[in-house]
Amino acid sequence: MFVLPTEVQLDLTNFYFYNLINKYEGELARMKFNSFYFNDTNPKSNYDIIEPKSGVFSLTLNDQLKNKWQVAIDRSIPLLLHEFKPERTFVVISTVDKKTKSLLLKLPNFPKNIEEMIEIRCCLEHLFKCVFVGAYISTTIFNPEMINILFDNDKTTPLQFNFQILFLYAKNKIFENVLKFVSNHLTISKFFNISFIGVIITEQRTNILFNILINEGNKFSKIRLEISNLSRLYDSIINVHKFR
DSSP states (O other), X not given: OOOOOHHHXXXXXXXXXXXXXXXXXXXXXXXXXXXXXXXXXXXXTTEEEEOOOTTSSOOOOOHHHHHHHHHHHHTTOOSEEESSOOSOOEEEEEESSTTSOEEEEEOOSSOOSXXXXXXXXXXXXHHHTEEEXXXXXXXXXXXXXXXXXXXXXXXXXXXXEEEEEEEEEOOSTTHHHHHHHHHHHEEEEEEEEEEOTTOOOOHHHHHHHHHHHHHSGGGBSSEEEEOSOOHHHHHHHHHHHHTO
């Protein structure tokens, strides 16, 4: 059997990896972090606060997108949605290296100008290219409407956070937007725990959750629901499987 020299095999491997990375550069996660969550309280001293500055990011905008952004600014569309309105909110990211301080990303919730919209978009784009081992989401969520406005149906950037494990605690006030966020802006590779304890589960909300599980369920390798009344949802799922 003919065997290529080791040097040639290595060159071929490097060639294929190089092409793979170039082809999927915008989709592959580039940096791994330990955890992701929102913090509504005053930061402690063991954090490094990151506050994007004007002019750091560059982005070419066409007139259509610029006008769309200006409308969002004028309407005061928030970046974050809250169950309760805190004074301020940080995105907390802890590194895999425990010796390194955790990072606090401070973003304007109500952008005041185009420059701040650029800062938010570029920061989100970096977050989309990372992978997080664990995440915890409860009373605060990224606004799906604002994400769509910022990226304006951009097909080159997958608008999804990459979590391995997510514990999500849904709340009444932001329930529908939580499910939109889960459906459109998340990939979870290992385990997804979602709690609806204390949430009023209407027929409409049950239908939304059912559609996510049936149509988007392949994005979650393992999912656990915590809910007071699962009977209607359970029966709907069983009926679907009976006729498949």
